[in-house]
Amino acid sequence: MSRIPAKLQRWFRQNRQALLWVVISFSCLLAAWQIASMASGGRLQIPPPLEVFQAFFTAFVKPIGQNTILEHAAISLGRVLSGFAVATVVGVVLGIAMGVSDAVYAIANPIFEFVRPIPPIAWIPLSILWFGLGSANKVFIIFIGSFTYITINSYEGARNVDPQLIGAAQMLGASRLRIFTKIIFPSAVPYIFAGLQIALGVSWAADVAAEIIYSQSGVGWIITMGMNNGNYTQIMVGIIAIGVIGYLLSTVMRAVEGRLCRWNRQAK
Amino acid sequence: MEPASQVILQCEHLSRSFRRPDGSMYQVLGDVSFSVHENEFLVLFGPGQCGKTTLLKLLAGLDRPDGGTVKMNGQPVAAPAPSRGVVYQTTALFPWMTVMGNVSFGPLAQGLSKEESRRRAQYFIDLVGLHGFENHYPNQLSGGMQQRVGIARAYCSNPQVLLMDEPFGHLDAQTRYMMEEELVRIWQEEKRTVIFVTNNIEEALYLADRLILLTDCPAVIRREYPIRLARPRDYVDPEFLHLRQEISRQMDPAQ
Known part of the structure; x- marks a missing residue:
């Protein structure tokens, strides 16, 4: 196995906890966004996240x-x-x-x-x-x-x-x-x-x-x-x-x- | 051991006062005169926090006296110069330089070539027992090791006189004993004139060829003691303990 993946693996192992929190944090944001988009009724004023990322x-x-x-x-x-x-x-x-x-x-x-x-x-x-x-x-x-x-x-x-x-x-x-x-x-x-x-x-x-x-x-x-x-x-x-x-x-x-x-x- | 006859540093009637924030003056140094002989280990010993560091700064040329003169080899001392090396209580290492960078700073500043500076620095790094730590930064070293770097740096610009301001004051007791032993070893291998300030009587007696006892504020010379104990010294030797007791009695302000 080459050195970089090994290093990367170690990095993931050491930062697993922190990464998990980042994932949770962004999930919350996306969920709130999705709910706001649906609540606003139209797709126009608050476009849903999926559409925005697609466009991105x-x-x-x-x-x-x-x-x-x-x-x-x-x-x-x-x-x-x-x-x-x-x-x-x-x-x-x-x-x-x-x-x-x-x-x-x-x-x-x-x-x-x-x-x-x-x-x-x-x-x-x-x-x-x-x-x-x-x-x-x-x-x-x-x-x-x-x-x-x-x-x-x-x-x-x-x-x-x-x-x-x-x-x-x-x-x-x-x-x-x-x-x-x-x-x-x-x-x-x-x-x-x-x-x-x-x-x-x-x-x-x-x-x-x-x-x-x-x-x-x-x-x-x-x-x-x-x-x-x-x-x-x-x-x-x-x-x-x-x-x-x-x-x-x-x-x-x-x-x-x-x-x-x-x-x-x-x-x- | 009799001190060598040649006088290398001489100070006469030194005095220094500072202004308090409220404008009044307080005198930290009275009227101090003494001579230092070549290759002598002179300890300036005194209780309290007053006058000793000031005196050392005057000898270094980092501060000017209000009265009196400091002469080195007959020439008045007016400014810092590499002929006098200083080892600081707080080590005062350059934190952005490695051990090698710190120790080779002096020779480089004095215009020696890079190779020659590194070669000399390596010699003193080895001498103080830091071989293998050349590329460490000061914050990666223990207090004792940092002070070894300080000693190596002072030695490396090849001063005639080394001025040491309570260099082991911040170390724990065990490290302190070890560093005192190390300093005697280094000094015996590379003889220089040393003026060493301390408020620790054991340390003073362990190191000194001659001990000058200073009073507390304003500091003046109370007494001088030649210390003729054989090296390496023993902290529990009867002679050592006797001197310790006698000097301690002299220190007592009630006497």
């Missing part, structure tokens, strides 16, 4: 509008990852600069505190006027909505370095640059990841909002089109796609964090 999987081969559902998802993901990547670079650099330099903090913080509470969707009209109707305006909204979380957390991380560790590094002869790259930055990484995790969720929400308001593709567009055509099934297909992608994004993020912050885990 059909959409893998039969396009909704111009694209199949996978293509819509890929378009949305491309926007999210572009905006999120820019937000990560800007957020980490700005946050750490604010953390290590009082001057940068004094200048950047007031602006930052002003921008922070503005919800990303408030930028949508301006962003459309600035960047046009295509993907660029979504990337901007994703960026503006998510970089604040990364900045705040990077700042906190850079501020909360154990001063004794800096002292220890100095005693061992480390230069300022080495102290920055080997002590301050790694020490901030768990904080940064906490910020990235939130920011990725916000990015996804911002992208969907922007697509719902105006777009010609993407999973948000599926919903808007469904609404315009009175197609409830299509709306629900869009919602399922949004949920699945959101879940996958945060799972991938946690896995990356677990890999990079191995040292931060409690000893088994």
